[in-house]
Amino acid sequence: MSKVAVIGGGWAGIAAAVALADAGHDIAVFEMAPQLGGRARSVAGQPDYDNGQHILIGAYRDSLALMRRLGVDPEQVLKRLPxxxxxxxxxxxxxxxxxxxxxxxxxxxxxxxxxxxxxxxxxxxxxxxxxxxxxxxxxxxxxxxxxxxxxxxxxxxxxxxxxxxxxxxxxxxxxxxxxxxxxxxxxSGPGSADLLLPRRPLSDLLAGPAAAWLGDRLRLGTRVQAVEPGWRVDGERFDAVVLACTSVETARLTADVAPAWSATAQGLGFEPIVTVYLHSPGSALPSPMLALREGPDAPAQFVFDHGALGGAPGRFAFVVSGAAPWVARGGCAEAVLAQAVRELRWASPPVIDKVLTEKRATFACTPGLVRPPAFIATGLWAAGDYVEGPYPATLEGAVRAGRVAAQGVGAEAGGTGTGAKGAASGSPTNTP
Structure with missing residues (x-):
């Protein structure tokens, strides 16, 4: 059994922590925020709001399996639609x-x-x-x-x-x-393209159950200052470390111990996502989700009816992905409101309820992009949706990266029979 530090409590960190604990390792999870979930969680202090609208699909087998491992029934918390x-x-x-x-x-x-x-x-x-x-x-x-x-x-x-x-x-x-x-x-199989729309607050899907499952192995509100060879996390000795924080944080923590890896992570660009919540009492969409045609005066590409998904009636989440031009202009809430009034029917005039901007929502998934590998050094692994792999920055990509890092740690400890290089490239169980 190894003593392993998992730094970061987003979906990648949760996946790594659960896999490591299930393999019998002694783990500690460090998370700088007051709650788990990373960029897929409910807003602190306002649990009925999420920090962005997320969609899962039927092909997200590892994410769904992780929910079940933590006692969450996907059929109860997700609305499945063709x-x-x-x-x-x-x-x-x-x-x-x-x-x-x-x-x-x-x-x-x-x-x-x-x-x-x-x-x-x-x-x-x-x-x-x-x-x-x-x-x-x-x-x-x-x-x-x-x-x-x-x-x-x-x-x-x-x-x-x-x-x-x-x-x-x-x-x-x-x-x-x-x-x-x-x-x-x-x-990749029947149902793989199905849309799985959250009908509970995001933290109910994974972060909350994970916090209960991890218990005293979880250290919230703790920003790690240094990872040193040995491996020491702020002076505490571990046999291995999984860096499941953002690429920016991981680059900071590896600047001295793996400067080439750190430089690759620092080279990633980012794309923002803006979520504009509108409120309109008595209104409803014809479908839980509608696509919208983006244009010079129409920022949003999708809108979600939270009332139809078991949330607050009359609340609508408009999503602006690839939002860099709008962020550069200072925001898009008023443009989204105008788009909504122009394109949809309302029982009462919609008003802006809340605007959430994730300036580093995902890495910019550009042609020929070089992403850092999961393996950093013996005993040191990265887990995040940005690590080298075939997928963009998705929840499933994060979960799979967490599992790959956990497999790598296990391989090095002699517990899986899989070489570290093989673990870094993913195992057959990671492919739908």
Whole structure:
């Protein structure tokens, strides 16, 4: 049994801590905030608000398994819906149940909002991606990958899916990562593309149950100042350390012990996300989630009806992903309000309730991006949605990174029979 420090209590840190504890290691979890959850939690002191709107999908098997391990039934806390991208007044693309390939084909052919040529063009492109194993040149952007697609398909499907999954606009987003997301979501098994929308506060999904499960192994409100060879965390001796904090914090803590790794982490750029909560008593959307068409005066790409998801009736979360231009302009709340009034029907005039801006919500998922590996040094591992891997900055990416780091620690301790290099690249259990 090893004594292991997990620094950071977001979803990656929780995943690492649970896996390490289940393997019999003595763990301590350091979290600088007063609660667990990282960027996917409820707002401190206001538990009925989340620090951003999150979506899970059916392909997030590791995240769902982690919830179950902590005693959370995903069917109770998440609303499962077949993938649909309805727009105000338009049904949009909807995938029927069944085999993913058949469902995608049927859904596209049934989409009467697109001309037949557009539908056939999308199916032809998707067939080409499938034939190539959803692989492409690492230097390609999503916009370049999809340049030949009909304009309606790019506008109504590719661009909103890209910014939702990668939080990076299509002209700047990695086509390779985008294709991996499509592969796992649309073609990895029945239900993999289903939308899983939280119908409880985010902290109820993982952070709260994890805090109860960890108990006295959790050290909240503790910002680690130094990690030194040995391994010592602020002077306390450990056999191994998992750095599950942000890339910025991990770069700070590794600047002296692994300067090359630290420099790679420091080189990551970021994309913000803005969530604008509007309040309109008596109002409801026709669906729990609607897609919106982004434009020069229309910042939001999606809106969620919290009343339809078991939350506060009359509260609506408008999400602005890839929000750097709006943050640079000083914000977008009034523009979102104008967009909402213009595009949706309201029983009462909506008003701005709360605005939450995550300036470093995710790393910018750009073509050819070099991300730091999970393995830093013997006994020192990184876990976060930003570490080297095939996925963008998602909850599932964070959970998988946490598990990979835990496997690496176990391999080094001789407990798994898997080499550290193999653990760093992920095990078969990490692939849907």
């Amino acid at each position: 993938l649909a991208l309805p727009y105000p007044g338009e049904p949009g693309l909807r995938l029927p149940p069944g085999s993913p390939l058949v469902a995608f084909t049927r859904g596209v052919l049934a989409h009467r909002g697109w001309p037949l040529g557009a539908r056939l063009g999308l199916l032809a492109a998707a067939g080409g991606w499938l034939a190539r194993g959803f692989r492409c040149d690492a230097a390609l952007s999503v916009a370049e990958l999809c340049a030949g697609l009909p304009a309606a398909v790019k506008r109504d499907l590719v661009e909103p899916l890209c910014v939702a999954a990668l939080n990076t606009p299509a002209p700047q987003a990695s086509a390779r990562v985008f294709l991996r997301v499509l592969k796992d979501a649309l073609f």
